[in-house]
Amino acid sequence: MGNPLRIAFEGAARTVTGSRHWIRHGTQGWLFDCGLYQGHRDEADRINRTFRFDPGELDAVVVSHAHLDHIGNLPTLAAAGYGGPIHATSATADLARVMLPDSAFLMERDVAHVNKHARGRPPRKPLYTMADVERVLASLRLTHYHKPWSLTEGVQVETWDAGHILGSAVTVFEFAGNGRKFRLGMGGDLGRAARPILRDPERIPGVDVLVMESTYGDRLHSDAAETDRELAEVVHRTVERGGRLLVPAFAVGRTQEVVATLHRLCEEGRIPELPIYVDSPLASRTTSVYRSHPECYDEETKAALLEGEGEPFGFKRLRYVGSPDESRALNDARGPMIIIAASGMCEGGRILHHLLHGLGNAHNTVLFVGYQGTGTLGRRLKDGAETVNIFGEPVRCRAEIASLDGFSAHADQRELCAWAASLDPAPRTIFLVHGELDAAETLAALLRERIGCEVVIPEPHQEFDLWN
Numbered sequence: 001m002g003n004p005l006r007i008a009f010e011g012a013a014r015t016v017t018g019s020r021h022w023i024r025h026g027t028q029g030w031l032f033d034c035g036l037y038q039g040h041r042d043e044a045d046r047i048n049r050t051f052r053f054d055p056g057e058l059d060a061v062v063v064s065h066a067h068l069d070h071i072g073n074l075p076t077l078a079a080a081g082y083g084g085p086i087h088a089t090s091a092t093a094d095l096a097r098v099m100l101p102d103s104a105f106l107m108e109r110d111v112a113h114v115n116k117h118a119r120g121r122p123p124r125k126p127l128y129t130m131a132d133v134e135r136v137l138a139s140l141r142l143t144h145y146h147k148p149w150s151l152t153e154g155v156q157v158e159t160w161d162a163g164h165i166l167g168s169a170v171t172v173f174e175f176a177g178n179g180r181k182f183r184l185g186m187g188g189d190l191g192r193a194a195r196p197i198l199r200d201p202e203r204i205p206g207v208d209v210l211v212m213e214s215t216y217g218d219r220l221h222s223d224a225a226e227t228d229r230e231l232a233e234v235v236h237r238t239v240e241r242g243g244r245l246l247v248p249a250f251a252v253g254r255t256q257e258v259v260a261t262l263h264r265l266c267e268e269g270r271i272p273e274l275p276i277y278v279d280s281p282l283a284s285r286t287t288s289v290y291r292s293h294p295e296c297y298d299e300e301t302k303a304a305l306l307e308g309e310g311e312p313f314g315f316k317r318l319r320y321v322g323s324p325d326e327s328r329a330l331n332d333a334r335g336p337m338i339i340i341a342a343s344g345m346c347e348g349g350r351i352l353h354h355l356l357h358g359l360g361n362a363h364n365t366v367l368f369v370g371y372q373g374t375g376t377l378g379r380r381l382k383d384g385a386e387t388v389n390i391f392g393e394p395v396r397c398r399a400e401i402a403s404l405d406g407f408s409a410h411a412d413q414r415e416l417c418a419w420a421a422s423l424d425p426a427p428r429t430i431f432l433v434h435g436e437l438d439a440a441e442t443l444a445a446l447l448r449e450r451i452g453c454e455v456v457i458p459e460p461h462q463e464f465d466l467w468n
């Protein structure tokens with residue numbers, strides 16, 4: 001008998017947020033991802049603060065990529081006693097150095113705002129502070145694509161490019177014991193082929209068990225031409241009304257892609273010249289990180305750089321908004337404009353005050369370019385809520401609500417199926433996480449038919465023996 005190998009799905013089970021998977025091998029235990037659960041404030045707070053294990057007893061953490069729903073709860077883990085290494089690709093580590101301080105800053109500011117309007121309710125505390133973030137950043141250990149390293153005795157780790165955001169990885173853990181080997185593939189989020197800047201998702205070697213996302217397991221994305229056409233139409237409608245286009249977007253990845261597309265449409269004369277503001281210091285810092293990691297670029301981006309076509313992330317029409325005062329000044333600015341601001345699901349960030357001031361105006365448009373999780377403000381708006389609460393104030397929704405899915409950094413149903421089916425030999429079992437139940441069930445049926453393997457959709461905290 002070797003060391004028993006177990007996995008427990010502590011987060012992103014039947015939902016798309018809060019990725020957290022607990023792997024145990026003999027006496028060793030580690031987490032794969034420790035993401036922020038984003039949703040209703042009280043529920044999110046409870047879920048993020050609760051660990052079914054003693055964080056001080058964990059031996060390691062390995063993370064898939066720098067989106068907050070995969071790394072954003074690391075500081076809570078550190079505050080609860082975790083002091084071990086946090087393994088990440090070097091680009092993920094650099095993005096974490098930008099994203100986690102921003103997350104702590106927004107939490108502290110959000111709590112201060114809520115407490116100011118508490119009207120007698122007991123004061124809240126932020127989930128974590130900058131001191132907790134500092135502990136996480138000091139614990140980062142860098143890994144590199146295709147360079148195997150040893151996690152503990154008998155456990156080798158290797159990463160492949162997931163093509164989702166800069167530094168994103170699919171991780172394969174290889175366990176050896178008693179002359180046998182077992183391979184566990186852990187996907188974070190899987191990207192798409194032929195997107196700007198990044199490489200396509202890499203095919204990984206065969207594994208015994210695969211854990212993969214299922215966000216768009218029941219959907220096919222629009223193609224690029226259709227997305228261009230829809231985006232141009234929404235810009236035209238908004239400009240004709242004299243309104244502003246508010247785009248909630250993740251600062252990392254999505255913002256850069258939306259800006260690149262708007263710029264190209266403008267160059268092609270398909271949308272009018274109008275100011276584009278990226279109201280996100282995080283997005284501008286992220287762009288610097290993108291610049292410093294050419295090892296993650298696809299061949300087209302590398303070639304463009306070599307041929308001196310200018311750097312591919314700075315766009316002449318773009319205006320970055322720095323200070324909160326500049327951000328507030330946009331409220332008084334006149335004329336049509338486009339404002340892109342985080343967070344992508346409207347659960348925090350500067351988009352909130354733009355919505356507070358802009359939702360009530362029927363000339364404006366709120367354009368969603370990413371997935372809106374259940375329970376988020378973004379989902380309520382997308383579902384057609386007549387009134388929503390922002391900073392505790394009721395706001396009537398009179399603005400047009402529009403949505404484009406072609407910007408997704410997630411593989412769709414066809415792409416997820418093709419990637420899983422490319423593994424050779426085929427996995428014995430696939431666990432589907434990071435998807436709502438309908439999406440996961442649809443994908444599971446397709447994978448069973450196409451690959452012929454067992455496909456499981458774990459419940460939150462459900463545990464499985466994988467190997468012994």
Ligand SMILES: [Zn+2]
Nearest residue numbers: 065067164189
């Ligand atoms: Zn992601």
